[in-house]
Amino acid sequence: MSEIKRIGLLCSGGDSPGMNCAIRSVVRSAINANLEVYGIQRGFSGLLEGNIKELDVSSVGNIIQHGGTILQTSRCPEFHEAETRKEAAHILKRKKIDALIVIGGNGSFNGAYALHTEHGIPMVGIPGTIDNDISGTDYSIGFDTAVQTAIDAVDKIRDTASSHERTFIVEVMGRKSAAIALHVGVCTGAENVVLPSENVNVEEISNDIKRGIKRGKNSSIIIVAEGEKEGLSHRIQEQLKADFELDSHVCILGHIQRGGNPSGQDRFIASGMGYLAIEELLKGNNSFVTAYRNGHVVAAPFDECLEKKSEYLPQYINLVKTLSI
Amino acid sequence: MSEIKRIGLLCSGGDSPGMNCAIRSVVRSAINANLEVYGIQRGFSGLLEGNIKELDVSSVGNIIQHGGTILQTSRCPEFHEAETRKEAAHILKRKKIDALIVIGGNGSFNGAYALHTEHGIPMVGIPGTIDNDISGTDYSIGFDTAVQTAIDAVDKIRDTASSHERTFIVEVMGRKSAAIALHVGVCTGAENVVLPSENVNVEEISNDIKRGIKRGKNSSIIIVAEGEKEGLSHRIQEQLKADFELDSHVCILGHIQRGGNPSGQDRFIASGMGYLAIEELLKGNNSFVTAYRNGHVVAAPFDECLEKKSEYLPQYINLVKTLSI
Amino acid sequence: MSEIKRIGLLCSGGDSPGMNCAIRSVVRSAINANLEVYGIQRGFSGLLEGNIKELDVSSVGNIIQHGGTILQTSRCPEFHEAETRKEAAHILKRKKIDALIVIGGNGSFNGAYALHTEHGIPMVGIPGTIDNDISGTDYSIGFDTAVQTAIDAVDKIRDTASSHERTFIVEVMGRKSAAIALHVGVCTGAENVVLPSENVNVEEISNDIKRGIKRGKNSSIIIVAEGEKEGLSHRIQEQLKADFELDSHVCILGHIQRGGNPSGQDRFIASGMGYLAIEELLKGNNSFVTAYRNGHVVAAPFDECLEKKSEYLPQYINLVKTLSI
Amino acid sequence: MSEIKRIGLLCSGGDSPGMNCAIRSVVRSAINANLEVYGIQRGFSGLLEGNIKELDVSSVGNIIQHGGTILQTSRCPEFHEAETRKEAAHILKRKKIDALIVIGGNGSFNGAYALHTEHGIPMVGIPGTIDNDISGTDYSIGFDTAVQTAIDAVDKIRDTASSHERTFIVEVMGRKSAAIALHVGVCTGAENVVLPSENVNVEEISNDIKRGIKRGKNSSIIIVAEGEKEGLSHRIQEQLKADFELDSHVCILGHIQRGGNPSGQDRFIASGMGYLAIEELLKGNNSFVTAYRNGHVVAAPFDECLEKKSEYLPQYINLVKTLSI
Structure with a gap:
């Protein structure tokens, strides 16, 4: 793999509180490692429209405490089609973006992973959805x-x-x-x-x-x-x-x-995930999700994080019932 | 009017945050003036059931910050009937309660005022409803x-x-x-x-x-x-x-x-209303509402506070429209 | 007085939550009346540095809920000198600013009022300080x-x-x-x-x-x-x-x-004050404070609002003592 | 071990938000399993004074959302002495309390564990301190x-x-x-x-x-x-x-x-810890801490949880520095 110099960053799917913390962490960790970061506005839709501009150190100042996402987000059903993804790959190449970081849920991860497998673009998924329903990670940003x-x-x-x-x-x-x-x-x-x-x-x-x-x-x-x-x-x-x-x-x-200001837990985990995203990319890992497992942020294989996960229902239902007698 | 020694206190209608502050203020102001206060649980319904007990200084400790009302509240449609009110007057007399303080909205004030006019019981209304729709007062506890x-x-x-x-x-x-x-x-x-x-x-x-x-x-x-x-x-x-x-x-x-912890404004005005209720009763005023007028808590005639008030609509609608252009 | 077309707006002294609401209200009310508003960054200091730019409708979008002030603020002791104010008057003239609105405390009002009396610039004071200690107004933005x-x-x-x-x-x-x-x-x-x-x-x-x-x-x-x-x-x-x-x-x-998101009361009063500032300026009132008196926002003479006010101490001390027995 | 029928419960050391959730969970889980729970007021000091009374299902109603602890807490330096613990063991025996659950930090755990080893009283530690500095558990109630x-x-x-x-x-x-x-x-x-x-x-x-x-x-x-x-x-x-x-x-x-209402995380983990405390006691485990490890509440040996733990400093200091460039 050739060296990574310029990273693209987008949010996709429903927004969740803490996405701004992940954005800030990615941008500052990258710049600290002498990388450039380009923010893509409004998710994959914005990527297709070329809605892309560089993010400097100050661009992510004073956002850690705010809900929502400064990059905005969107759903982009046409990204399910290979033709669309091909177009996206062209745009990334034209903008000299060497790797892409996608903050979103398992639907967005599917699109991102297809873009990686089909076009070889180094790809990172950061779990961000209030539903906490992505397989392969115990936690996704916004749930808390x-x-x-x-x-x-x-x-x-x-x-x-x-x-x-x-x-x-x-x-x-x-x-x-x-x-x-x-x-x-x-x-x-x-x-x-x-x-x-x-x-x-x-x-x-x-x-x-x-x-x-x-x-x-x-x-x-x-x-x-x-x-x-x-x-x-x-x-x-x-x-x-x-x-x-x-x-x-x-x-x-x-x-x-x-909405609302992200909680401490969401800020802490999002900050750790953004940091790991850059650290692993620099180590040469070119396809992973910053998953939360057993209390730690780790790089997990993308294909373990593409499903909706089913919940640990029975014991919690039981807990609700027992504690409300 | 014979001297007042024992005061009854109840909440009526929908509860509103800050009622506890008014309760605390009535109880402590009264005890400070060597009066006794009897709390009536669950509004006029509780009065009819004789659900009444003395409140001491400690009974209202650590409640100023909590929403709801420690006295609970209820709606009591049968209080619209003179017969029911007669029964209530008997119960108050039997319990040696010389005056009644009712925290509630204009509906509750109508019942309270009828009890006063029909049976001569000294009566105070403290405006408490989140709707802020009682005539004769600019403010009612809970709105803020x-x-x-x-x-x-x-x-x-x-x-x-x-x-x-x-x-x-x-x-x-x-x-x-x-x-x-x-x-x-x-x-x-x-x-x-x-x-x-x-x-x-x-x-x-x-x-x-x-x-x-x-x-x-x-x-x-x-x-x-x-x-x-x-x-x-x-x-x-x-x-x-x-x-x-x-x-x-x-x-x-x-x-x-x-619900929710009452705001500073609700705590402040409720505290002032409870205090004035006792102060005015001691001065011999035996029928009034602790109204908020022009920025101050004052004793207002009961019959000015019995209606639902219509809102100052046009200018605020205009304000919303102008400021959201 | 010649017609007003362009208004300058600044914050001065300590910042207080709700200043952004006043800014939004001034800007939108003015634009709604076909006036232009120029925001002056960092108070009188920024005025002297010519740190001034036009505010359009969108520039005050999504700020009503945030503490602080998008215009920033500063203390400017040299504004006590007539020479400095003369300079400020020149700058305003050069920028074709016909009237100035100052959000701040009584110290800032003194500077603003001197600028008005010495140079004839139409001047509005909007009370903004968490201390609520400006004479002539019952309330200043940020206190609640x-x-x-x-x-x-x-x-x-x-x-x-x-x-x-x-x-x-x-x-x-x-x-x-x-x-x-x-x-x-x-x-x-x-x-x-x-x-x-x-x-x-x-x-x-x-x-x-x-x-x-x-x-x-x-x-x-x-x-x-x-x-x-x-x-x-x-x-x-x-x-x-x-x-x-x-x-x-x-x-x-x-x-x-x-800091912190401004409370409902601060937002409401600040919105009303900003609106009245423009309304009165358009009526030809060229020197006033948007004071809060008896529960309403009114235009008050500037010279009533230049002092620190002493507090209504005894009765509130008494209230604290009585209610904490 | 003879069968457990009656459990004592106390808080010790500094209070932390979420202790009430653990109390509620212990009480309801125990009653649900036909055990009795006796609340000991004011920690080990209260135990020595015999300040003990039964907790029924309703006694822990409506407390899950409140900071502090309804059992109050205290520091009890004299519990470091074997003689004092002997006295405590006598009191527990006299009250027919078969097992003790202590919510507190590692200092309190030391006293509790000594009571267990010296007098054979089944003993559970529930980690509760805002400092999150107890060895053997990733988390203690109140930190979040x-x-x-x-x-x-x-x-x-x-x-x-x-x-x-x-x-x-x-x-x-x-x-x-x-x-x-x-x-x-x-x-x-x-x-x-x-x-x-x-x-x-x-x-x-x-x-x-x-x-x-x-x-x-x-x-x-x-x-x-x-x-x-x-x-x-x-x-x-x-x-x-x-x-x-x-x-x-x-x-x-x-x-x-x-202080303050406990966060979701504190409520969730505290609820889980209280539940596990009873579950494990019923299984015959007579000495353990409800530790949080790798994202799960588990029963851990007491002697792993008696120290102050040193923090994972370097990587977090580095994170702070990198993200605030």
Whole structure:
């Protein structure tokens, strides 16, 4: 492999808090090693439009504390086509970009890895998605902040729930991933968690609420992962009313969970991942993901990180149930 | 009027952050003046059930910072009936309670004032509702915290909105009151505010979004007051899609806005109101509301504070529009 | 007076959260009225250096939620000299700036008002200082946020104080102003407040702590305004140990209170002040402060707003003492 | 070993946010397994005073979100003596407590482990200290929250630093431990971190500040671990002024870092540790620490967790330096 001098950097897919920390870490680590970094605006779409400019040391000053991403991001379905990727490879070559770093989820990693295998471009994936559902890594940037945002919301609801004897349904993000809902359930002492994969058993929810009332609880909180079809929380609310005569209130947190200042954990891991990305590229590793495994950031083979991972469900469901008796 | 020795204290209607500060202030001010305070649990309902016990100095320690109310609250529709109020008056007499302090909204004030006029019980109203919609007072406890909670949520959405070019619909509380939506609109730089009183003009919203895109904005945020019929935000979302081909995301903040640690303003005004309640009772004023007027807590006649007030709409709508050009 | 077409805008003195909201409001209100706005970087110092450039609608996008000021600020002692102000007037004339808006405290207002009286430049003062100590206005931008930041800190200390039986001394900002310390004292249920003007009576503090212990409190919190000579909190700590055998812990919040996202109240009032600044200028008022009086933003004569105001001390000290019995 | 029926639970040493989550998890997991739990107030001191009472399911309701510990905590130097521990063993026997769970740091673990080895009492250690300095576990409850609190403070300072060109010294907790200072340094983009172990090189700090100014930074932030001798930050401030003519401002966060609502990570790990404590006790393991290793909560031998651990310093110092160029 010829020497790397100029690195391209983009975010892809849904944004997540902490992406800015990874950007800052990549840029400063690279410049510290006498590399140049070119920021590609708006993901693969921006790459195809040639929306690319150099990032200097100051360009990433004062961004570590802000949510979102200064590079913006986008979804780019046409990147699934080999023809599009060929075009992207040409653009990178023309801009003399020797290696590409992609911050995103497993969908973005698939596009990136195809670009690498088809065109030999050295490629790094940095896991960034609030869903924490990328195979091959225990963690992806943004998850901790998203969970924290939902926890803060439920804590507020607990105040009013305790004052007024109510049932609340709080819908958190997670179309296919149960990770946010499970963590929020454990961390808020929720009485129930509804996962995206399951058929909702409203009777069981109703029984849990009524058992809680009997043992003297004055409120119940049910965490619902949004799932793939909008409106799940409202459907549960209606059924609780129609079939079990239980009133409830719905909160839909939605994209609030994508924003906010990144948490310490997201900043720390993102900083470590950006640093490792440059360190490994300089060692000659030309295809890897900066995965988080067993408490450490390590370079993992790309092909281990291309799937959606299934969650460790049973033990956490059990934990939620045991701790909310 | 015979001398007051024992005061009853209750919260009524929806809870609001800062009620605990008012409770603490009433209890400590009263004890400092050698009065006894009896806390009535769960509002007028609890009064009718005799759910009453003495509050000492320590009972209100370490509560100033917590949302909700240690006395809990409830709605009590049967208090609209004279017969029920007669029963309440008997219970107060039996418990030797010489005066009653009610923390709540204008509905609760109506019940309290009727109890006073019909049975001669010295009565104080302390304005407490997140809606800030009580006539005769510029402020009611909880409004600032509720607005702040919604602002914090919209700030987070701004992060992700800027990263990904999106339109967001954020539904805030306010069945009949526009106050929260207007303040949140001004304070977050929202592009639109939909008020509970109006027929929603989705075409105008669509035009504003498209104008924003044209002038280079990469996101639009629309604040919607929930109104009286659930589901308004989703109806706007559907119409934006069906008629104007605009995608949008919905967040429903719901009861999150009722909870949370009370803000400095809520703590300060609640503390001042509780203090004035005792001071005025001791001066022999036996029927008043601790109203906030022109920046000060004053004793106002009860009958000025019994209505829902209409909002100062036009100038704030204008402010939102001017500042989001 | 000839018609105003181009407005200069600067921040001066210490920065305060909410200045960005005022900047945004001035810029958008002005452009909406077909005026041009020129931002002057780094206060009067920047004016003298000609550090001036036009602000368009987008330049103030996405800043409403951020602390600090995009225009930066500075102290400029040489502006006390008439010669310097003459120079400033020349620069404004050369840049065709017809009116100047200054966001700052009473010191900055004195310089601004002198520039107006000596050179006839239409002049607006927008009160912005966390100390809330400008005469002629009930409020200055930043105060609410600064108080809130200190409250949040003391709330955290309360958690640990309750777990471990301790005395804490928390030093808040306020060299000459007691406003922050008093508000924080009321809002956190502090046991004592030490004001900048007074001789500290450590014996009284010690007595209060010991009385608290006797009545069963497991912690005491003392709020100290920093005063003009650094190190006050540590001196109190040492004296409590040496003379009264009381251990205590010190926190110095310092400049934390100047930063942070502006609170709802700061955003709302700052937005209203910026709007009124333009509205009044267009009406021909060529010398005023956007003061906050009796709950409203109004145009006040400049010469009423040039002093440091003394605080309404006795009643709030009394409130702190009564509520922490 | 005879069957375990009744468990004692206490907190010892400095309190840390998340202790309440561990308490809740122990109590609910135990009751769910038909065990009884007795809460011991105020640590080993409270044990010696017999300050013990049963905890039922409701006693730990609504505490998961609060900092501090409902059991309070204390330091108990006399527990270093065998005689004292003998007395404690008697008291436990008299109260029919079959096993003890101690939440605290390595000092508390030493006392607990001695009680186990000398008197055969089944013993569990749950790591709880904000310093994260217990050997044998990657994590101790409270560290994430403490780091987050300091990060939030520094973020606020960044706002004002950027507006006004200043140098700030922020002192964080850590008498012997560098962990908080290092994490805060990485996560806030600090320009320098001063560790408790080192001789402070103020000249190097001065050079870094001046280099930053030269490359266009308008502020510098230095994170200082408090160390064992109070006043370190002020000494650095004075030396920067005297020897290098650099003005700076000092913030001392102090015990703020011990309080606050526990973060998601602290709640999650604390919940898992409490659950494992009961699970392992029921399996017959009668001496272990619920350690966090490689991303999982596991039962670790007590004697691996009795030391203060030294930090992984060099690589994190290097990270701070590289990322703040």
